[in-house]
Amino acid sequence: MRKHLFILFTGILWSQLAMAQADIVVQSVTGKVAYYAPQESKAQNVYPGMRLSSNGKIRCQSGATIKLLQNGEIFLIKGSKQFALRELDQKAKGGSNVGFMGRFSKFLSGSMKETQNDKELEANHRRYMEKARAGIDGFADQAFPIQTSLLYSGTLSTPYTEFSWSGAAVGEDNRFQLKRKTDGLVILTALMRDTVIWLNLAQLALESGAAYEWQLVDEKTGAGKSAKLTFVYDPAASDKVLDDLRSTIDYQSADPAEKALMEAFSLEEAGFFYDAALIYTAAAKRYAGNLLVRDTQAAFLSRMGLLEAAKALIKR
Secondary structure, three states: HHHHHHHHHHHHHHHHOOOOEEEEEEOOOOOOOEEEOOOOOOEEEOOOOOOOOOEEEEEEOOOOOOEEOOOOEEEEEOOOOOEEEEEEEEOOOOOOOOHHHHHHHHHHHHHHOOOOOOOHHHHHHHHHOOOOOHOOOOOOOOOOOOOOHHOOOEEEOOOOOEEEEEOOOOOOOEEEEEEEEEOEEEEEEEOOOOOOOEEEEEHOOOOOEEEEEEEEEEOOOOEOOOOOOOEEEEEOHHHHHHHHHOOOOOHHHHHHHHHHHHHHHHHHHOOOHHHHHHHHHHHHHOOOOHHHEEEEEEEEHHHHHHHHHHHHOOOO
């Protein structure tokens, strides 16, 4: 089951990585860089996540540099000479077409394409949910009145985990059940009137590497009211993913916001969805105003089944 989940969600992420876009997006900027939109003489200061026309021009002030995303490739521009963005394809790529950086740059481009507007966001959300249904019986299915999130699938490594759901009727009692998947051993059960429960997984009788499933059921009949979500408990495993990433030159040479996005991407790619969500939440607070962080987080939320939260985010 663990292998099946990993293949399923890796496939979801890689379908997103394969998406490319013609738009040019500012990935990061150091110093002051001016952008001249087509037929505009007044310059605009660029910022991460800003979308630029290929018919526009940019100029870096002395010592400034800018990284641009186009079609899943990263381009580094520097020098005080005015640069026509239509010539971007002729520039040498910043080593972004192979290995980790190749996957990361395609991931960023795909995320920015998915969050251009509500229509794109909804279309891609539907695509992800169709793939999720193929591996999780009933997930995102209206047959279940209570909706959950893919955040609580894959591998859980963080001790304190917030399990939440939506769709429960006001004042309705539902039972939260956590069981070992192999034999159905009940680990925890709680009668809930709220739509969230905080658990310290380290205090529960969970075995490292074992699979568990959780579900909301009707208190009277025991019938399932949400899809069963399976996760593997593996404490400290996410730390290993981040330690490996942080030892790379690409990570060490990135700016702080880029590092956060690299961490979130690496965790999602490895199946640590909840851990990735924590990185996004912290980055959104720390780099408020960074539209690359905002839109990448919104794309992530849509993949996790949280479309309305994603929509609200890109409208801020």
